[in-house]
Amino acid sequence: MTVVIQLPETLDEHGFEGLVAGWAAAEGGHLLLDARHVRWVSPFGIVGLLAAGAGWQGRWGERPRIQMPENEEVISYLGRVGFFEAARAVFDLPERPRRRVGGDTDRLLEVTPIRSHQDVHDVIDNVADRAALILGNRLEYPAAAVTNFSLILSEVCQNVVEHAGDHGWVSAQVYNWRQRLGRKVVVIAVMDVGMGFRGSLAREHAQRYGDRWSDQTALEAAFLHGVSRYRDPGRGQGLQGIRKVVSRWNGLITIRSGTAQIAEVPDWVEMDLVRSGLPDFPGAQIQVVLPQRVAPDGGDGGRGDG
Amino acid sequence: MDRPATGGVCGGVDAVLHTSVATFYSNLVTRPTGRAVRVAIEEQLREMTGTSLSILDFSRVRIIDYSCADEVIAKLLRRFRSTERPSNVFFVVKGVPENQRDTVEHVLRRDNLLLVAVGHGRSALWGAAPARLRAAWQCLDQLGRTAPEEFASARGVNLRAASSCLRRLVAQRVALPEGRDAFASLLAVADRGPVQRTADIEVRSLGRAAELTAPYGEDPTLSKEDRRARPGGGIDPYLSKPGDLDQLPAR
Numbered sequence: 001m002t003v004v005i006q007l008p009e010t011l012d013e014h015g016f017e018g019l020v021a022g023w024a025a026a027e028g029g030h031l032l033l034d035a036r037h038v039r040w041v042s043p044f045g046i047v048g049l050l051a052a053g054a055g056w057q058g059r060w061g062e063r064p065r066i067q068m069p070e071n072e073e074v075i076s077y078l079g080r081v082g083f084f085e086a087a088r089a090v091f092d093l094p095e096r097p098r099r100r101v102g103g104d105t106d107r108l109l110e111v112t113p114i115r116s117h118q119d120v121h122d123v124i125d126n127v128a129d130r131a132a133l134i135l136g137n138r139l140e141y142p143a144a145a146v147t148n149f150s151l152i153l154s155e156v157c158q159n160v161v162e163h164a165g166d167h168g169w170v171s172a173q174v175y176n177w178r179q180r181l182g183r184k185v186v187v188i189a190v191m192d193v194g195m196g197f198r199g200s201l202a203r204e205h206a207q208r209y210g211d212r213w214s215d216q217t218a219l220e221a222a223f224l225h226g227v228s229r230y231r232d233p234g235r236g237q238g239l240q241g242i243r244k245v246v247s248r249w250n251g252l253i254t255i256r257s258g259t260a261q262i263a264e265v266p267d268w269v270e271m272d273l274v275r276s277g278l279p280d281f282p283g284a285q286i287q288v289v290l291p292q293r294v295a296p297d298g299g300d301g302g303r304g305d306g
Numbered sequence: 307m308d309r310p311a312t313g314g315v316c317g318g319v320d321a322v323l324h325t326s327v328a329t330f331y332s333n334l335v336t337r338p339t340g341r342a343v344r345v346a347i348e349e350q351l352r353e354m355t356g357t358s359l360s361i362l363d364f365s366r367v368r369i370i371d372y373s374c375a376d377e378v379i380a381k382l383l384r385r386f387r388s389t390e391r392p393s394n395v396f397f398v399v400k401g402v403p404e405n406q407r408d409t410v411e412h413v414l415r416r417d418n419l420l421l422v423a424v425g426h427g428r429s430a431l432w433g434a435a436p437a438r439l440r441a442a443w444q445c446l447d448q449l450g451r452t453a454p455e456e457f458a459s460a461r462g463v464n465l466r467a468a469s470s471c472l473r474r475l476v477a478q479r480v481a482l483p484e485g486r487d488a489f490a491s492l493l494a495v496a497d498r499g500p501v502q503r504t505a506d507i508e509v510r511s512l513g514r515a516a517e518l519t520a521p522y523g524e525d526p527t528l529s530k531e532d533r534r535a536r537p538g539g540g541i542d543p544y545l546s547k548p549g550d551l552d553q554l555p556a557r
Binding site: 117120121124125128143144147148150151154155158161162226233234235237238240241242244245 | 333335336337338339368369371372373376377380381384403404405406408409412413416417
């Protein structure tokens with residue numbers, strides 16, 4: 001039996017929920033992700049595709065297939081961000097992966113697998129200069145904010161290595177959210193298909209929660225209270241730290257794990273702080289949105305937005 | 307580090323060790339790297355006898371993340387603040403950029419740690435100090451070296467309160483006792499310490515065995531058999547014996 005999940009035209013965090021709904025409802029077999037009608041894809045959508053594929057393989061032992069988007073711009077973009085190289089390890093691709101070509105000046109970080117701390121080091125070292133150029137020079141973030149971007153990136157990537165028990169992917173991109181926010185934003189997406197927050201924290205903390213232990217309480221424990229799976233008293237500070245940094249930046253951070261999602265929500269978006277009862281999906285899916293700095297006079301720091 | 311006059315030789319410290327911290331990468335990120343740096347520092351400090359001041363210079367580090375701030379700075383402070391500290395070492399950090407101060411303070415506040423930081427010829431007290439204690443530290447920082455009587459006069463408090471304040475600063479490891487009746491700011495000691503030594507620490511790469519097990523601490527979900535079966539299995543993640551150092555990221 002072949003399970004076909006048709007992907008929406010816009011494959012972002014909302015489109016990913018549609019994908020997950022189909023993914024969670026399926027009961028094994030051959031998976032085909034039909035991406036033919038995708039016309040726009042975000043970092044969250046891209047690493048979400050990889051997570052869906054890898055998660056399927058981990059759950060059902062079948063290597064899924066993917067029908068590529070018909071839109072040439074989407075295909076070109078996926079090539080530029082290195083999707084095909086990563087997809088080769090996940091999907092049964094009928095053709096050779098397209099070669100990556102340059103030229104995307106707003107691309108902060110290509111799709112990068114995270115398997116070890118060495119990968120985290122490589123990501124941070126590789127992205128530092130580009131972040132300074134794009135965030136500092138073009139978006140006029142202050143130097144401290146550029147540093148914070150690397151800091152956030154480091155912590156969310158380490159979360160994969162230390163807590164997932166499996167590998168993951170990260171990607172980051174600059175967008176112009178002219179309609180949604182009237183500003184440019186930096187979007188970071190990190191995903192893995194590991195044990196998730198509930199699985200990671202269960203051994204040390206589930207007993208205390210009793211019947212209340214769930215994906216939601218695990219996320220709250222980690223995100224709000226800095227609880228860690230390790231007994232080392234210094235652990236658990238990373239997520240709390242980046243929550244503080246993102247909040248000060250008036251940014252958005254969402255963490256989805258299992259059937260729940262938790263968020264630090266800024267004033268420019270309407271969203272529930274906690275959601276539960278979502279379709280079950282393995283691992284953790286993190287998205288961080290950092291908006292462009294706004295000058296006190298309400299302008300964008302003295303430069304055009306486009 | 308240009309400082310006010312300290313009033314003579316600082317007799318409370320036997321040596322001052324300047325350590326330049328760097329990694330093969332320009333950024334101090336990830337727990338394994340932080341742990342490797344801390345263990346290297348502890349190795350250096352093992353050679354120190356008596357009371358000493360360790361100046362950790364982060365000028366060559368671009369970014370320090372929460373994990374490394376905890377692994378290097380907070381863990382050193384916790385260990386040497388404890389009554390079971392391996393030796394009587396006080397710490398000062400130097401060259402941490404102002405935009406990284408939040409990161410370091412975040413980990414300090416979690417465990418009520420205080421830290422003296424130096425940059426551009428000025429010093430600051432980082433961490434969540436109560437206002438009165440912070441004011442006392444600033445007063446001592448100005449005086450450099452002082453006796454309780456002088457400190458009481460400068461602060462406008464009685465002798466008992468002055469002595470209590472100074473002792474609290476010492477207990478927090480942000481001031482140094484000198485003999486029975488004198489106290490010194492760490493910066494004054496840094497400038498006038500009797501024996502100055504320098505050292506570099508550079509972590510070059512991460513050992514694969516350390517990547518697989520040691521950095522993350524003991525995984526509570528694994529049985530002993532599972533641990534042995536993993537690559538690099540059986541490695542104690544929190545090492546205390548010098549003989550275990552070969553399992554750490556290579557220096």
